[in-house]
Amino acid sequence: MTDLTQPRPATTPVRRSSGLFGIDLASPRHAKKLGYLLLTPAVLLILGILVYPMLLAIEISFHDVKFASLTFGASEYTLDNYIKLFTSRDFWNAIGVSARLLIVVTTISMLVGLGSALLVNQQFRGRGVARMLIALPWAIPEVVAVITWLWILDSSFGVLNWMLMQVGLIGLPVSWLNQPLPAFTAVTMVMVWKGFPFISIMILAGLQSIPEEYYQAARVDGANVWRRFIWITLPCLMPVLGVSLVLTVLWVFRDFSIINVLTGGGPIGATETLAIMTYEEAFQYFRMGYASALGVVTLIICALISAFLVKKTSHAVF
Amino acid sequence: MRLARTIAALLIAGTIALPGIAAAETRLNFVSWQKGEVGYGDWWQAVIDEFEKTHPDVKIDFTLMPRDGYSDAMITQFAAGSAPDIVHLTSFEYVTFADNGWLEDLGPWIVKSGMDLHGWAGQDVCEWDGKTQCIMMLYFGYIMAYNEQILQEAGISAPPTTWEEFLAAARATTIDRDGDGVKDVYGTGVHMVSANSGWTNDMLIYALSAGGRWTNSEGKVIINTPETIEGINRWRTLVDEGLVPPGGAELDQLFIEGKVAMRLNGPWVNAFVQKADPAIKPHLKYAASPMQPPLGGASNVLTLAAETPQEKKELAWEFIQLSTSQKFQELYSELGASPAPRPGAVGPAAFEKVPHMQLLIDATNAASAAGVDRMPKGLEAQNNEFTKIAAEHFQRMVIEKLPTEQVAAEVQAAAEALQ
Numbered sequence: 001m002t003d004l005t006q007p008r009p010a011t012t013p014v015r016r017s018s019g020l021f022g023i024d025l026a027s028p029r030h031a032k033k034l035g036y037l038l039l040t041p042a043v044l045l046i047l048g049i050l051v052y053p054m055l056l057a058i059e060i061s062f063h064d065v066k067f068a069s070l071t072f073g074a075s076e077y078t079l080d081n082y083i084k085l086f087t088s089r090d091f092w093n094a095i096g097v098s099a100r101l102l103i104v105v106t107t108i109s110m111l112v113g114l115g116s117a118l119l120v121n122q123q124f125r126g127r128g129v130a131r132m133l134i135a136l137p138w139a140i141p142e143v144v145a146v147i148t149w150l151w152i153l154d155s156s157f158g159v160l161n162w163m164l165m166q167v168g169l170i171g172l173p174v175s176w177l178n179q180p181l182p183a184f185t186a187v188t189m190v191m192v193w194k195g196f197p198f199i200s201i202m203i204l205a206g207l208q209s210i211p212e213e214y215y216q217a218a219r220v221d222g223a224n225v226w227r228r229f230i231w232i233t234l235p236c237l238m239p240v241l242g243v244s245l246v247l248t249v250l251w252v253f254r255d256f257s258i259i260n261v262l263t264g265g266g267p268i269g270a271t272e273t274l275a276i277m278t279y280e281e282a283f284q285y286f287r288m289g290y291a292s293a294l295g296v297v298t299l300i301i302c303a304l305i306s307a308f309l310v311k312k313t314s315h316a317v318f
Numbered sequence: 319m320r321l322a323r324t325i326a327a328l329l330i331a332g333t334i335a336l337p338g339i340a341a342a343e344t345r346l347n348f349v350s351w352q353k354g355e356v357g358y359g360d361w362w363q364a365v366i367d368e369f370e371k372t373h374p375d376v377k378i379d380f381t382l383m384p385r386d387g388y389s390d391a392m393i394t395q396f397a398a399g400s401a402p403d404i405v406h407l408t409s410f411e412y413v414t415f416a417d418n419g420w421l422e423d424l425g426p427w428i429v430k431s432g433m434d435l436h437g438w439a440g441q442d443v444c445e446w447d448g449k450t451q452c453i454m455m456l457y458f459g460y461i462m463a464y465n466e467q468i469l470q471e472a473g474i475s476a477p478p479t480t481w482e483e484f485l486a487a488a489r490a491t492t493i494d495r496d497g498d499g500v501k502d503v504y505g506t507g508v509h510m511v512s513a514n515s516g517w518t519n520d521m522l523i524y525a526l527s528a529g530g531r532w533t534n535s536e537g538k539v540i541i542n543t544p545e546t547i548e549g550i551n552r553w554r555t556l557v558d559e560g561l562v563p564p565g566g567a568e569l570d571q572l573f574i575e576g577k578v579a580m581r582l583n584g585p586w587v588n589a590f591v592q593k594a595d596p597a598i599k600p601h602l603k604y605a606a607s608p609m610q611p612p613l614g615g616a617s618n619v620l621t622l623a624a625e626t627p628q629e630k631k632e633l634a635w636e637f638i639q640l641s642t643s644q645k646f647q648e649l650y651s652e653l654g655a656s657p658a659p660r661p662g663a664v665g666p667a668a669f670e671k672v673p674h675m676q677l678l679i680d681a682t683n684a685a686s687a688a689g690v691d692r693m694p695k696g697l698e699a700q701n702n703e704f705t706k707i708a709a710e711h712f713q714r715m716v717i718e719k720l721p722t723e724q725v726a727a728e729v730q731a732a733a734e735a736l737q
Contacts, residue, residue, distance in 0.1 A: 067397055067418055156504070156563035157577060165500070173500060175564045178510050179717060264512030267713045283390040284702045286414055 054299070061292035081293035090269065090277060091294070098253060098273040100184070105191045105252045110245065112192060113199025118233075120200075121207045131204070138197035146261040149190050153177060153262075180270035183263050187271045190258055195251060199244045206240030207233070246309045253302055274298045344376045346633055348404040349392070352618075353382035357589060361653040365641045372640075376633055378404070389414070396420045401623035403634045409443055409454070409616030410515070413698040416451040422622035423449040427635050433642065439659035439686055443616040446698070452619035453638055454659050455650075458584045459614035459681025459690075460523065460607050461674070463591060467601035468493075468503055468579040477580075477605035481527050481552060484580070484608040488561040491579035501560065506580045507573070508556060510566020513709035515701075519613065519692050521712065523582055525549030526690060527609035532708075532733070535689055537696020539737070541708075542723070542730040550712070550722050557716055574598065582607055584617075585656030585678050604674040607681065614685020615692035651675070657682055700736040707732045 024030060062077045085091050120131045137145065152160050153176040161173040176186045214232045223231065234241075256275040259265060265272035265280065274294060282291035348366075352358040366378045383391050389411045395401050396415060407415065415421050428435065428450060435441050440457025444450055464477050472490035488505025495502045509516030518532070525531055530546030533539050540546060556562050563572060573581040574594035581587060591602045606612075620638050622631050640646060647663035655672045657664050657679050669675050697704045708729045715725040 067393070150567065153565075154563075154567065155565040156501070157572070158565070161500075165498075171499065173564065178564065178566065178713070264514065266511075266513045266710070267717060268513075268710055280706070283393065284706065286393070286702075 057292045057295050060289055061296045063289045065289040066286050067288055081290045084290065085293050085297065090272070093269050094272050094274045094277040097184075097269070097271060098275075101188065101191070101271075101273060102249060102252050104188050105195065106245070106248050108188070108192045109195045109199055109248055109252075110241070112196040113244070114203055114241075116196065116200045117203035117207060121204060134200050135197050137193050138201070142194065142257045143261060145194060146190060146258050149186075149193075150177075150262065153186050177263055178267050180267055183267055183270050187259055187262055190262060191252065191255065194258065195248060199248060202240050202244045203237060206237045210236045242309070242312075246306055249305055249309060250302060253298070253305070274301075344630070344633065346376060346378045346404060346630060346637065347381070347402040348378050348406070348637075349381045349383050349395075349402045350406045351383055351385040351388050352406075353380055357654045361646075361650050364649060364653070365637070365646055368646070369637050369640055373633070373636070378637070396623065399625060401625060403623070403626050403630045404637055405621045405623050406455075406618065407452070407621065408618050409440070409452075410693045410701050412444075412452055412619050412621065413446055413693075413701070416446045416449075417699050420624055421451045422624045422626070422631065424452065424621065425450045427622075431635070431639060433639065437661040439657075439661075439682060440616040440691075441659070443691060443693070444619060444621075452621035453642060454616055455620055455641075456617035456654070456656060457615065457659050457682060457686065458617055458656055459678070459683070459685035460582050460584055460609075460612040461587070461677050461681050462580055462582050462605050462607045463573060463587045464580045464603055464605060465573070465576060465578075465598070465601050466603045468576065472579075477603070478608045479606070480608055481524075485552075485555065485561075487580065488556060489559070492559075492561045502577070504563050504572075504578050505561040506556060506582070507569035507578045508553060508562045508566060509569070510557070510562070510564065513706055513713055515692070515705040515709075517709035517712055518705045521550060521553045522692065523607075523609050523613045524552040526611055526613060526688070528552060531690075532694040532704075533696045535695060537694075537737075539696070539730055539733040541733060542726040547722055547726050550726060554716070554722060574602065576601075582609065582613075585654075588655050588672070588674075604677055606677060611684050611688035611690055612681045613692065614682060614690045694733075696737055697733060704733055704736055707736075 026034075061081055062079070063075045064078050064080050065075060116134050120127060120134060124130075152158050155161060155173050155175040155177070158173075158176070160176070161170070164170045165173070174182050176182045210233065214236070215228055218228045218232055253273075254275055255273075256279060259271050259273060259276055260279070263271045265276040275298070278291050278294040278298065281287050281294060350362060352362060362380065366380055370376065370378060389408075392401075392405075392407065392411075392415070396418075401420065405415075405421070412421070424444075427433075435453075438454060440454040443457075444452040444454055462477065468491050469475075469477065469487060472487070472493070474487050474490060478484040478487045484506075490505070491503060492501055492505045493503045494500060508520040522531065525546045526549065528545050528549035530540065530543055530549045532541055532546070563569070563578065569578060569581060570583065570587060570590040572578045573587075574590050576598050588604075591599065594602055620641065622634050622638075626634065642660060644660065644663065647658040647660035648665040648668065650658040651664040651668035652671050655668075655675075657668075657675065664675060664679060672678070693701050694704065711725050711729045711732070714720065715722065
């Protein structure tokens with residue numbers, strides 16, 4: 001039997017940390033302070049690499065400068081860049097091209113991504129290889145992939161023209177990159193090829209998270225494949241589709257390297273998006289103030305589209 | 319206490335010794351797109367090795383920056399106040415830097431060091447705003463590379479020497495071998511893709527052959543003159559008749575693959591020819607360009623940044639002096655397979671290594687004598703914008719089949735507005 005009256009052995013007193021600047025951050029009273037402290041490095045980093053350049057770009061857009069300095073208020077403020085921008089035919093052409101590309105590439109990418117995800121979600125031999133092949137374009141560095149496409153699309157000796165002629169779809173080689181409509185088609189094709197795997201992977205992950213019981217219950221109720229897709233698959237996929245849509249839209253809107261390498265925005269402005277125009281103004285014509293104004297407008301458009309899509313898709317989900 | 323004393327002693331010793339150690343090795347930054355290139359890259363490395371041998375306390379940090387995006391990166395470096403100590407630029411982009419006051423006036427350096435630039439090919443291009451802004455590293459003239467076998471198959475025994483002969487040869491060598499409606503060989507090639515200087519350079523070849531050009535020696539725009547219009551029409555004939563690959567890209571590659579019979583280009587075409595398949599390479603020959611005067615011009619320049627500290631400027635200037643010395647200019651001709659700009663810089667070794675060296679020299683002299691440069695006088699600071707505007711107009715001309723006179727007048731007006 002244990003002697004409860006026995007005195008307890010002396011224990012070493014716990015040494016409490018004096019904490020940072022004498023504040024004990026472990027105490028519940030200072031829990032918030034610890035949180036802010038831990039967030040500080042990330043916030044400072046974001047301020048330094050995102051907010052400061054953004055504010056600087058906005059500031060530069062109000063100056064008529066060729067080369068920008070990294071200080072605020074270096075020269076006289078003016079609205080000239082914005083006036084010139086909104087009265088420029090090139091700007092409205094770039095808006096039109098960006099919008100067309102956005103609609104076409106996003107729609108096709110979403111459909112192909114959804115279709116391919118549904119395909120590789122089925123049980124069949126070689127499914128692993130099929131999944132890998134679908135992900136492949138996404139894994140290849142963008143510029144490397146586009147240079148390969150340049151050869152494929154070459155109007156004189158490219159394999160695409162050869163294939164289309166072999167199957168009788170065209171009688172003469174198509175000048176893919178120096179005629180307006182074929183150039184736009186070529187850019188669309190390459191962007192879809194590069195962009196759909198990401199959507200496909202996202203949707204595949206979404207498909208695998210749908211409980212099988214939903215489908216079993218629907219089968220018991222006599223729902224056919226199409227109804228199961230409409231009433232179970234699509235609603236369950238909405239969160240994934242929403243995120244994929246927002247990310248794809250932003251990617252298409254901002255993408256530069258595919259268009260720059262393939263067509264450089266040509267021919268005669270047929271593929272000149274806002275991103276290409278901004279680059280040209282900044283680094284070809286060295287009009288940093290004007291280019292910053294373009295960047296600011298692009299930023300506002302992206303923010304509006306994102307806000308709209310996030311609102312729409314979040315309503316659809318919840 | 320003892321530990322504190324030891325640390326203090328170490329700190330004092332470090333404070334005294336470190337600047338000394340740092341002074342023992344000065345580092346000069348040198349950025350170029352030619353690092354690692356066979357020929358020009360080898361030459362730069364030879365200059366660096368010699369410089370470091372004669373300056374044991376100086377190291378040169380030679381960094382590769384790809385040509386695509388080179389001027390973007392350099393502008394960013396200059397704008398951020400961290401320009402390289404030795405500045406290497408293309409001749410058509412240096413004016414942007416000079417115009418912004420970023421480059422050192424080399425005039426006093428040239429006078430002080432006694433450098434003789436008399437007869438230096440293309441050096442006048444480096445004069446901007448009344449100052450010597452750079453030292454020309456390459457001035458060249460275009461030559462013609464041709465596939466002798468294709469020409470002979472088409473019944474042409476000698477390379478063409480005039481526009482008429484060239485056109486006839488281009489027609490004869492544009493061949494559909496298997497009759498499937500797709501041409502297997504094109505007579506020649508012109509740049510047809512992105513609206514950039516590739517368009518204006520190629521069109522200028524033909525404009526010069528007809529006595530025209532974009533601007534005259536006073537910088538007046540002369541695009542809508544009968545001579546320039548005739549030149550544009552010559553270029554247009556090749557395009558409209560389908561004598562050039564419609565893709566208009568990677569023309570040098572198509573040439574060495576035997577898919578283009580004649581190629582008008584600068585000395586660097588030789589680098590492609592060296593990579594040709596052994597079955598094709600023996601048939602690839604050189605001749606003077608049938609378009610006279612040949613297109614030519616300045617290629618790349620060396621200079622100093624205005625903001626570089628004086629001590630480093632002096633070292634960087636010594637580097638420039640070494641690279642422009644007789645010894646290294648001769649080596650440039652030999653390794654670069656193109657005549658260096660210094661008069662008398664092509665030695666026997668270069669002639670031995672580059673059998674067509676005399677052609678290159680003649681082309682350079684012909685272009686120089688005619689005052690030809692790819693960068694139009696009077697539009698130097700607006701060159702990028704001019705080439706883009708002109709190329710887009712000419713693209714539209716081909717696509718929408720517009721009259722040459724109308725488009726030439728539009729480009730004339732646009733170029734005048736830029737000045």
